[in-house]
Amino acid sequence: MPEGPEIETIRRDIEPLLVSQVISKIWVNPVFFKTKAQITAFKKLEGKTIHSLGRHGKLLWIDTAYDQSVLIRLGMTGRLHVQEKKQILEKHTHIRIEFENQKELRFIDPRRFGSFILSTHNNKNSEIARLGPDPFSWKESDFKNIIGRIQKSNRSIKNILLDQSIIAGVGNIYASEALFVAKIFPEQKGCELSTKKLTQLLMASQKVMNTALQHRGTSFMSYVDGWGERGDNFSHLFVFAKTNQPCINCQTLISKITQSGRSTFYCKRCQQSLVNRTRNGTSDMI
DNA sequence: CCCCTATCCTGAGGGC
DNA sequence: TGCCCTCAGGATAGGG
Numbered sequence: 001m002p003e004g005p006e007i008e009t010i011r012r013d014i015e016p017l018l019v020s021q022v023i024s025k026i027w028v029n030p031v032f033f034k035t036k037a038q039i040t041a042f043k044k045l046e047g048k049t050i051h052s053l054g055r056h057g058k059l060l061w062i063d064t065a066y067d068q069s070v071l072i073r074l075g076m077t078g079r080l081h082v083q084e085k086k087q088i089l090e091k092h093t094h095i096r097i098e099f100e101n102q103k104e105l106r107f108i109d110p111r112r113f114g115s116f117i118l119s120t121h122n123n124k125n126s127e128i129a130r131l132g133p134d135p136f137s138w139k140e141s142d143f144k145n146i147i148g149r150i151q152k153s154n155r156s157i158k159n160i161l162l163d164q165s166i167i168a169g170v171g172n173i174y175a176s177e178a179l180f181v182a183k184i185f186p187e188q189k190g191c192e193l194s195t196k197k198l199t200q201l202l203m204a205s206q207k208v209m210n211t212a213l214q215h216r217g218t219s220f221m222s223y224v225d226g227w228g229e230r231g232d233n234f235s236h237l238f239v240f241a242k243t244n245q246p247c248i249n250c251q252t253l254i255s256k257i258t259q260s261g262r263s264t265f266y267c268k269r270c271q272q273s274l275v276n277r278t279r280n281g282t283s284d285m286i
Numbered sequence: 287c288c289c290c291t292a293t294c295c296t297g298a299g300g301g302c
Numbered sequence: 303t304g305c306c307c308t309c310a311g312g313a314t315a316g317g318g
Contacts, residue, residue: 003311058312075312077296092296111295113312117314155289164313221298223308240311260290263309 002074002134004169005212006057006223006231010080010100013226014105015053017082018062021099022049032094034110041118043098044068055170057131061124069124077222081106110222123179131168135206136213147198153190158259160190161205173218173240176265179238180239186257186264187261192274211236239265 002010012216024044033039048064055061060080062070085104089096095107095116107116119127133142138139146167150160160166161175170178179186181204184197193201212218217231220241224230243256247267255268 006311017313075295076310108297110297111310111312113295115313153288159289162312173311190309218311223311261292262312 002058002078002217002223003171003174003209003212004055004057004134005209005233006217006225007055007060007173008136008213010074010226011055011060011229013054014080014082017039018050018099018101018105019052020049021101021103023047023064023097024100025095025098027098029094032109032116038118042095044069044118049145056128056134057164058138058171059127059131059168063121063124067120069119069121071115071117071119071124071127072107073115075109075111075115077111078109078114079224079228080220080226081108081179081228082226100272131164132166135169135202135209136169138202138206143199143202146202147195150190150193150198151195153181154260155190156187157184157190157193157201158186158264161201162262167202167205169209172262173237174205174208174212176240177208177238179264179271180266181208183270184258185271186266188273239267243263 023045026045028039028042030039042189043177045064045068048066048068051063051065053062055062058073060072060074062072071097074080082103082105085102087176090108093106093108094108094112097105107114133146147168150157158179160177161170162172169211176186178201182197182201184193184201197200212233215233216225217223218233218237219230220234238239239254242254242265244253247254247270250267250269252267252269257264
């Protein structure tokens with residue numbers, strides 16, 4: 001469900017409710033876990049105090065004292081809420097982390113594509129190391145490395161944006177949005193794009209994600225924040241889920257295509273391909 | 287290696 | 303009302 005801005009919204013919502021809380025009991029739904037060892041591992045958390053919450057890309061983690069961290073991926077439909085223990089349980093509640101103050105953190109995930117993993121700090125760091133720079137925290141010195149990797153790739157730029165090992169936190173909504181802002185054709189290959197154009201794309205990614213964070217995320221289908229409220233960013237999108245609606249720049253109707261099984265939305269006039277542009281067969285970088 | 291496809295799941299919505 | 307189909311903010315093993 002969530003991309004970087006949505007995960008960060010949730011992290012900010014729940015962190016003040018969790019820091020310094022003592023975990024009194026862990027409850028898990030066995031259906032959610034593949035092995036019994038994973039379930040029993042969570043018992044180690046009982047009695048531990050929560051130290052802080054962190055995030056990189058779409059990966060969220062809870063650090064406790066000692067060497068235990070919980071790594072959380074929300075997948076397509078995962079949600080996190082801090083509620084009173086006595087509050088009625090929603091269907092598909094898979095994890096409850098109860099605290100001494102009579103509240104509990106609940107993880108709800110109908111499709112079960114999310115994950116909830118107890119790990120050491122070392123293991124957490126190696127998971128973070130698999131991810132590329134995050135637009136909320138990257139430095140300009142990261143750009144050269146990111147752009148170099150993109151220009152080595154034969155894949156479409158849309159698919160590259162979804163690759164978490166290159167840029168962390170961009171998902172299907174903000175990939176389309178960033179390409180629109182940077183005026184890049186989604187099927188253009190990474191190796192066909194100039195450094196100048198890719199710099200614009202990185203800036204555009206940062207811009208659309210910052211806007212989304214300011215509006216507490218995009219509620220397209222099921223996403224809600226840590227309080228169970230929908231985010232306001234849907235009305236600030238340019239192209240995502242706007243098939244056959246006029247482009248804000250040129251009024252051309254927005255197109256929808258499928259790339260690697262996932263929908264991409266773009267303006268075929270504002271985001272023209274290299275092939276369409278150079279009819280003589282020469283391949284100037286755009 | 288690199289890249290694409292199928293797959294893991296439930297639920298909402300449309301057509302008939 | 304129900305049945306069947308498609309689609310959905312993600313990640314990844316495995317095959318070509």
